[in-house]
Amino acid sequence: MDTLSYKTVSANNSTVEKQWVIVDAQAAVLGRLASEVAKILRGKNKPSFTPHVDCGDNVIVINSDKVRLTGDKWDAKVYVRHTGYPGGQRISTPKLLKQKSSTILIEKAVRGMLPKNRLGRKLYGNLYVYEGSEHPHAAQQPKTITL
Secondary structure, eight states: OOGGGGOOOOOOTTTOOOOEEEEEOTTOBHHHHHHHHHHHHHTTTSTTOOTTSOOOOEEEEEOGGGOBOOTTHHHHOOEEEEOSSTTOEEEEOHHHHHHHOTHHHHHHHHHHTSOSSHHHHHHHTTEEEOSSSOOSOGGGOOEEEOO
16 A cells, blocks of 8 residues: 555645635524534534644624523523633623624533633634624625534
8 A cells, every 4th residue: 555645734824725604593593503604614514624723714704682591591691701800700691692793602511612822812803793684795605504
């Protein structure tokens, strides 16, 4: 056998082929949607996946206001943050976050599934979430993905 047939090819910034995709969040369960979006952002759905390179696609999530949570998570799930001051622990629920903006729910869920380093922060910049079905990225000719 020829040993050159087993050569591993690693992608880099110049060889990566990035695309634009649309994901519709209508009637989708939040966690299941977020895990699939995180895979696409990371590039794990491609055969040329390389762990240390941004080889994922740009993802547009539409209809984020129609995402659903199972069980009683609208009231029981809590998001905890701290202001940095004594007694500064703040708690909010998905219902309270959705009143502000429903895009926050999807953004928080996807961000938690990305790496916690420089690459993860760069990958998060490739996510675009919109409440309605309209988006300003028509010029990129995104293709629709059903999850």
